[in-house]
Amino acid sequence: MAIKNTILIKNGYIVTMNGKSENFLGDILVENDRIKKIEARIVDRADQIIDASDKVIIPGLIQTHVHLCQTLFRNIANDLALMEWLDIIMPLESCHDEETAYISAKLGIAEMLKSGTTTINDMGAANFATETAYAVKDLGIRAQLGRTIMDSDWAPEYLRHDTEKGLVETEDFINKWHGQADHNITCGLPIRWILTTTDQSLKGLKDIAAKYHVPIHTHANENLSENEVIFQEKGMSTIEYFCKLGLTDHKLQMAHCIWVSEKEKQILKENNISVLHCPSCNNKAASGIAPVPEYLSGGINVSLGADTAACNDNLDLFVEMRLAALMQKPRLGPTSISADDVFKMATSEGAKALLLDKQIGSIEVGKKADIVILNRSIRNSPFNIDNVIPALVYSFNGRDVNTTVVNGRILVKDGRLVDFDEHQLMKEAEYAIKKVIAKAKKLNRYQDKR
Amino acid sequence: MAIKNTILIKNGYIVTMNGKSENFLGDILVENDRIKKIEARIVDRADQIIDASDKVIIPGLIQTHVHLCQTLFRNIANDLALMEWLDIIMPLESCHDEETAYISAKLGIAEMLKSGTTTINDMGAANFATETAYAVKDLGIRAQLGRTIMDSDWAPEYLRHDTEKGLVETEDFINKWHGQADHNITCGLPIRWILTTTDQSLKGLKDIAAKYHVPIHTHANENLSENEVIFQEKGMSTIEYFCKLGLTDHKLQMAHCIWVSEKEKQILKENNISVLHCPSCNNKAASGIAPVPEYLSGGINVSLGADTAACNDNLDLFVEMRLAALMQKPRLGPTSISADDVFKMATSEGAKALLLDKQIGSIEVGKKADIVILNRSIRNSPFNIDNVIPALVYSFNGRDVNTTVVNGRILVKDGRLVDFDEHQLMKEAEYAIKKVIAKAKKLNRYQDKR
Numbered sequence: 001m002a003i004k005n006t007i008l009i010k011n012g013y014i015v016t017m018n019g020k021s022e023n024f025l026g027d028i029l030v031e032n033d034r035i036k037k038i039e040a041r042i043v044d045r046a047d048q049i050i051d052a053s054d055k056v057i058i059p060g061l062i063q064t065h066v067h068l069c070q071t072l073f074r075n076i077a078n079d080l081a082l083m084e085w086l087d088i089i090m091p092l093e094s095c096h097d098e099e100t101a102y103i104s105a106k107l108g109i110a111e112m113l114k115s116g117t118t119t120i121n122d123m124g125a126a127n128f129a130t131e132t133a134y135a136v137k138d139l140g141i142r143a144q145l146g147r148t149i150m151d152s153d154w155a156p157e158y159l160r161h162d163t164e165k166g167l168v169e170t171e172d173f174i175n176k177w178h179g180q181a182d183h184n185i186t187c188g189l190p191i192r193w194i195l196t197t198t199d200q201s202l203k204g205l206k207d208i209a210a211k212y213h214v215p216i217h218t219h220a221n222e223n224l225s226e227n228e229v230i231f232q233e234k235g236m237s238t239i240e241y242f243c244k245l246g247l248t249d250h251k252l253q254m255a256h257c258i259w260v261s262e263k264e265k266q267i268l269k270e271n272n273i274s275v276l277h278c279p280s281c282n283n284k285a286a287s288g289i290a291p292v293p294e295y296l297s298g299g300i301n302v303s304l305g306a307d308t309a310a311c312n313d314n315l316d317l318f319v320e321m322r323l324a325a326l327m328q329k330p331r332l333g334p335t336s337i338s339a340d341d342v343f344k345m346a347t348s349e350g351a352k353a354l355l356l357d358k359q360i361g362s363i364e365v366g367k368k369a370d371i372v373i374l375n376r377s378i379r380n381s382p383f384n385i386d387n388v389i390p391a392l393v394y395s396f397n398g399r400d401v402n403t404t405v406v407n408g409r410i411l412v413k414d415g416r417l418v419d420f421d422e423h424q425l426m427k428e429a430e431y432a433i434k435k436v437i438a439k440a441k442k443l444n445r446y447q448d449k450r
Numbered sequence: 451m452a453i454k455n456t457i458l459i460k461n462g463y464i465v466t467m468n469g470k471s472e473n474f475l476g477d478i479l480v481e482n483d484r485i486k487k488i489e490a491r492i493v494d495r496a497d498q499i500i501d502a503s504d505k506v507i508i509p510g511l512i513q514t515h516v517h518l519c520q521t522l523f524r525n526i527a528n529d530l531a532l533m534e535w536l537d538i539i540m541p542l543e544s545c546h547d548e549e550t551a552y553i554s555a556k557l558g559i560a561e562m563l564k565s566g567t568t569t570i571n572d573m574g575a576a577n578f579a580t581e582t583a584y585a586v587k588d589l590g591i592r593a594q595l596g597r598t599i600m601d602s603d604w605a606p607e608y609l610r611h612d613t614e615k616g617l618v619e620t621e622d623f624i625n626k627w628h629g630q631a632d633h634n635i636t637c638g639l640p641i642r643w644i645l646t647t648t649d650q651s652l653k654g655l656k657d658i659a660a661k662y663h664v665p666i667h668t669h670a671n672e673n674l675s676e677n678e679v680i681f682q683e684k685g686m687s688t689i690e691y692f693c694k695l696g697l698t699d700h701k702l703q704m705a706h707c708i709w710v711s712e713k714e715k716q717i718l719k720e721n722n723i724s725v726l727h728c729p730s731c732n733n734k735a736a737s738g739i740a741p742v743p744e745y746l747s748g749g750i751n752v753s754l755g756a757d758t759a760a761c762n763d764n765l766d767l768f769v770e771m772r773l774a775a776l777m778q779k780p781r782l783g784p785t786s787i788s789a790d791d792v793f794k795m796a797t798s799e800g801a802k803a804l805l806l807d808k809q810i811g812s813i814e815v816g817k818k819a820d821i822v823i824l825n826r827s828i829r830n831s832p833f834n835i836d837n838v839i840p841a842l843v844y845s846f847n848g849r850d851v852n853t854t855v856v857n858g859r860i861l862v863k864d865g866r867l868v869d870f871d872e873h874q875l876m877k878e879a880e881y882a883i884k885k886v887i888a889k890a891k892k893l894n895r896y897q898d899k900r
Contacts, residue, residue, distance in 0.1 A: 072832060078840040079775075081784045111828050283776035284844070286784040313844040314829065322769075325529075326733035327777065334531045334736040378561050378872050379764065379849075382522060382879040390528040394734070394763040399829075399849035422828050429832040 005047055005408065006031050012052030012373060013385050014038065015392070017059050017347045017362040023388055028057065030369040033182065033408040038365055048410070052373050055402060056388060059363050060118025060142075060370030061317040062350030065217075065255040065276040065305030068132050069093055069101055069125040071108035072433045073310035082223045082285040089310050091445035093125065094158040095436045101128035103432040105135035108315055110417055110425055112306075113141055115316040115398025118370040118406045121217060121253065121276070121305070121354055124148040124190040126159050126166075129173055137181040139420070140411050142370060144188040144354050146217070147173045149205070155196040158445065167204040174212050184407055186356070188253070191218040194230060194238045199245075206247050215251035215355055217276075218242070221264070222256035223287045239264040239273075248273060253353055255305065257295075258288040268300045274353035275300060277345065278307035279323040285311060293328055293336040303350040304342075316398035317346050325393055339393035373403035375415075455497055455858065456481050462502030462823060463835050464488065465842070467509050467797045467812040473838055478507065480819040483632065483858040488815060498860070502823050505852060506838060509813050510568025510592075510820030511767040512800030515667075515705040515726035515755030518582050519543055519551055519575040521558035522883045523760035532673045532735040539760050541895035543575065544608040545886045551578035553882040555585035558765055560867055560875055562756075563591055565766040565848025568820040568856045571667060571703065571726070571755070571804055574598040574640040576609050576616075579623055587631040589870070590861050592820060594638040594804050596667070597623045599655070605646040608895065617654040624662050634857055636806070638703070641668040644680060644688045649695075656697050665701035665805055667726075668692070671714070672706035673737045689714040689723075698723060703803055705755065707745075708738040718750050724803035725750060727795065728757035729773040735761060743778055743786040753800040754792075766848035771796050775843055789843035823853035825865075 007030040016022045016038070029037040029044055037044070070089060077088040096104070105122075112120060119142040122132060129147040136143040149166035150159050170189065178187040189205050191197050197205075209216055220238040221227060227237060234241045239260065242248055248271040255276040257268070268275065277290050295302050304324060306315045321342045328337045351361025359368045376383050380395040404412035411418055440446035457480040466472045466488070477492040478485060487494070520539060527538040546554070555572075562570060569592040572582060579597040586593040599616035600609050620639065628637040639655050641647050647655075659666055670688040671677060677687060684691045689710065692698055698721035705726040707718070718725065727740050745752050754774060756765045771792045778787045801811025809818045826833050830845040854862035861868055890896035 074830070074832065075834065075837050075841045075845060078837070078844070079779075079784050079788050107828055107831065114828070280776065283779050284784070286779035286782075286786075288780050313841070316829070319772075323773070323776065326730065326773065329529075329733050329736035330738050332736075334529050334734070336736075338529050376876065378557055378564070378875050378879070379766070380524075381557065381876045382524065382883040383876075384525065387525050387528070391525045391763070394528070395525060397847065397849060399847060425828050426826065426831045426833075429828070433832040 004031050007048045007050060007405065007408065007410065008042060008044060008046035009050045009052050009057065009371065009373065012055045012057040013388060014057045014363060015388055016364065018364050023385055025385065028363065028371065030405065030408050033368055035363060035365055035367050035369050038363060050373065050403060054376055056374040056376065057363070058372050058374065058392065059347045059361060060372050060404065060406060061116045061346045062119040062303065062354065062361060063112065063117050063305045063317055064121045064253060064303040064350050064353045065123065065278055065307055066108065066120050066315065067123045067308040068105040068108045068135070069096060069128065070104065070308040070310040072100065072104040072429060072436060074313045076310065082287055083225065085285060085311060088447050090156055090159065092436055092440055094156065095439040095443065095445060096128055098128060098131050100432040100436050102131040102135055103428045105132045106139060107425055107429045108309060109135055109139040109141050110420060111315045113139065113404050113411050114401060114417065115318065116372040116401045116404060117317050118142055118372065118404060119354065119356070119360055121188060123192065123217065126150045126161060133177050133185060136185060140184065140406050140409055142184045142360070142406055144186050145177060146170065146188045146190045148190045148192045149201045150192055150196045151201050152196050152198045163198055163200050166201055170205070171208055174214065178212065182407055187212065187214045189214055189216045191216060193219055194241060195233055202245055202247065206245065215253055216247055217253040218255070220254040220257055221259045224259055227259050237264060239267050243267050243271065251355055256282065256287065256290060258282060258290045260291065265298060265300065269298055275302045276305050276353065277302050277324060278305045279320055279327055280314065281307040281311040283323070283327065289327055289331060292324065293332050296341055301349055301352050302345050303353040304345045318396055318398045321346050321393045339390040342393050343389050369405055369408040371405040372401060374400045375402045454481050457498045457500060457855065457858065457860065458492060458494065458496035459500045459502050459507065459821070459823065462505045462507040463838060464507045464813060465838055466814065468814050473835055475835070478813065478821065480855065480858050483818055485813060485815055485817050485819050488813060500823065500853060504826055506824040506826065507813070508822050508824065508842065509797045509811060510822050510854065510856060511566045511796045512569040512753065512804065512811065513562065513567050513755045513767055514571045514703060514753040514800050514803045515573065515728055515757055516558065516570050516765065517573045517758040518555040518558045518585070519546060519578065520554065520758040520760040522550065522554040522879060522886060524763045526760065532737055533675065535735060535761060538897050540606055540609065542886055542890055544606065545889040545893065545895060546578055548578060548581050550882040550886050551575070552581040552585055553878045555582045556589060557875055557879045558759060559585055559589040559591050560870060561765045563589065563854050563861050564851060564867065565768065566822040566851045566854060567767050568592055568822065568854060569804065569806070569810055571638060573642065573667065576600045576611060583627050583635060586635060590634070590856050590859055592634045592810070592856055594636050595627060596620065596638045596640045598640045598642045599651045600642055600646045601651050602646050602648045613648055613650050616651055620655070621658055624664065628662065632857055637662065637664045639664055639666045641666060643669055644691060645683055652695055652697065656695065665703055666697055667703040668705070670704040670707055671709045674709055677709050687714060689717050693717050693721065701805055706732065706737065706740065708732060708740045710741065715748060715750065719748055722751070725752045726755050726803065727752050727774060728755045729770055729777055730764065731757040731761040733773070733777065739777055739781060742774065743782050746791055751799055751802050752795050753803040754795045767796050768846055768848045771843045789840040792843050793839050819855055819858040821855040822851060824850045825852045
């Protein structure tokens with residue numbers, strides 16, 4: 001008989017997101033990686049008991065668009081347009097080595113676990129996808145991961161590689177990592193940018209997606225000047241081009257989708273494409289305001305992500321939820337998007353975007369035990385269970401996280417990482433960014449914009 | 451010889467805001483209520499030593515527009531337009547008693563001290579201004595305070611009072627409180643809304659402002675539908691009407707100023723009127739986006755405030771700084787407003803708005819010792835002193851506050867209020883809101899929108 005590990009979480013305000021808006025005071029029993037019971041009072045014995053009295057329990061948050069390899073580049077390039085920002089960040093990204101790529105991923109994952117994110121979808125990098133996977137495995141977060149192909153003349157020379165090599169390594173990555181790390185890792189196919197990927201690769205990725213039933217993750221329609229370049233090259237938008245190539249058959253995940261025509265909205269809707277909304281970066285790079293209320297009313301699935309710490313400069317999904325709710329209202333009115341809409345984007349709709357909605361996105365019996373427990377404080381007082389979701393969106397913050405459970409494992413306890421020393425991670429990060437910048441300077445790839 | 455109380459803050463990254471962009475690693479000596487020395491290394495003895503190694507030291511933040519009497523109403527009315535929101539909140543405000551008004555102010559001040567705000571400008575209330583002053587005195591924050599007059603037919607009946615009484619009590623309040631609480635309290639003249647105040651009161655307030663040299667604080671041009679009503683009544687905008695009455699001679703502080711004509715901008719500029727910008731509430735109530743970059747380039751002083759926890763639903767100025775920077779960029783481009791611009795609004799420009807710039811707003815020898823020390827963590831790592839202000843605006847958060855010093859007194863230490871128990875404050879807040887709602891129900895002034 002297999003050994004059962006059990007956790008009993010007692011007496012918290014549970015926000016289930018089970019589709020029936022059920023929020024109540026109660027207990028949750030976790031057995032191994034699953035939620036076994038949710039009841040007003042559970043009397044079972046358990047290996048570990050967590051007292052959640054006076055605390056709020058939510059499903060682990062889901063970030064459907066992040067760039068772990070850029071966490072080290074936080075606060076380096078500020079108040080710049082997207083293309084100028086990329087001119088600073090891409091060269092730095094090319095100066096990672098295995099060690100710095102691993103540290104960058106680790107720093108980002110640690111921050112997300114501490115702020116209540118239990119699942120991420122990483123855009124990956126052309127190099128060191130393996131180091132990202134090891135960081136995911138070592139820290140215990142749930143993740144959709146892949147290797148990114150950058151093989152066209154549009155890719156900077158220092159990141160460009162052979163087409164065949166990219167496709168082979170992509171398939172190797174899936175074979176090695178899909179379903180690994182206690183089933184925490186699933187694979188996706190990240191396509192960094194339509195123009196930095198050759199048509200040969202796009203077609204190859206379509207075949208891989210079909211063979212392994214994995215989703216495709218890309219950036220689309222982020223910026224007006226970017227849209228123009230793509231129109232010049234392809235005669236159509238990213239969304240239309242992906243549709244033309246038949247990539248839309250494969251559970252597309254498209255980050256940003258800010259500047260989108262009615263025709264393109266129709267493509268998103270008809271092909272069940274998920275929009276991955278990243279409000280902080282969209283604002284900071286002055287890209288624009290994504291028409292999220294229009295997507296929601298049109299039945300298009302929208303999820304959330306912090307995108308990159310190099311632009312955001314956070315990876316806290318509470319920060320994104322608040323901004324996602326606030327930024328639409330001056331444009332469309334106070335009822336255009338509600339706290340409930342936004343909280344769904346961060347939980348149940350995020351799970352749908354990653355094709356994991358049978359596993360995660362709500363607190364329900366049989367689902368994976370990805371659970372976050374939040375402290376209440378004077379910052380979110382007075383508190384009322386009837387109004388918990390607006391409080392979560394407008395008053396709570398990732399810094400209120402007390403406990404993070406992923407796949408039935410307690411990774412954050414009393415606000416601290418259980419297995420990793422935060423001070424040590426900071427020291428590693430400072431060492432690593434110095435190492436990357438030194439290499440960038442040596443290779444003449446460094447622009448100091450600080 | 452008077453006894454000197456001294457604090458030596460050692461080895462922190464000091465952001466001075468002294469007008470010369472001086473940020474460096476060093477020590478600060480506080481003597482009684484003043485900053486005595488700022489040097490790379492200070493060897494003087496001191497009563498208290500604070501080790502700020504690896505921490506960031508900033509001038510205490512200044513919130514130039516808050517409503518302490520509404521802190522209790524957090525998360526009660528969400529995703530509503532300004533007027534609908536007021537229809538819920540104003541009746542609740544009228545159901546305060548002395549006890550609940552005091553608790554509401556205390557809860558708000560505690561939250562602000564914990565998140566790095568050392569000075570506030572409160573809009574006050576028609577009732578219980580005294581209780582607010584006692585909360586300010588008891589908690590030790592620096593504040594500009596006043597009694598609010600609501601005496602016209604536009605004021606809700608349950609808040610309306612006699613004109614003469616309002617003016618007499620306003621002057622009494624100044625006589626009682628101006629310069630009190632170790633000089634932490636200065637008085638201002640809050641005018642809640644142009645239409646809820648009679649012309650007789652406006653003229654009376656002008657005379658009081660001249661007699662006592664105190665500034666006038668009001669709301670102006672917040673909302674398009676509000677602007678229309680004011681035009682119908684007065685034939686001009688709030689800004690123009692205040693100008694016509696000569697109230698602009700008296701250091702006007704005008705919150706919001708979202709919908710403002712070129713002519714009105716000219717009035718703001720020519721009369722040195724300070725705009726008090728409150729981005730979260732402007733977004734949440736869908737009021738609009740204030741033209742802050744245009745104000746800054748036009749030489750108009752702009753400061754920041756969280757406004758009210760009943761709409762915001764925070765009182766954390768770091769949250770406002772980030773939103774103030776991000777919300778302008780989609781409209782005007784990534785360089786339209788910088789992290790530096792915003793950090794000035796929260797410090798030096800806030801001090802100017804309150805006529806306290808000789809006393810506070812920067813870390814300089816001779817100024818009041820209003821100082822905040824921030825923890826660094828993986829959330830704002832890697833960290834570089836050369837880039838500290840963008841990090842403060844985009845990555846730090848009020849929850850990173852380690853120590854808050856106001857007027858040379860340590861009020862927050864290791865992230866906790868020194869003299870007040872947070873759990874106890876939460877219990878008081880929950881008791882008080884229940885008491886207010888019970889009274890509102892009894893008086894038929896309660897709308898349940900939760």
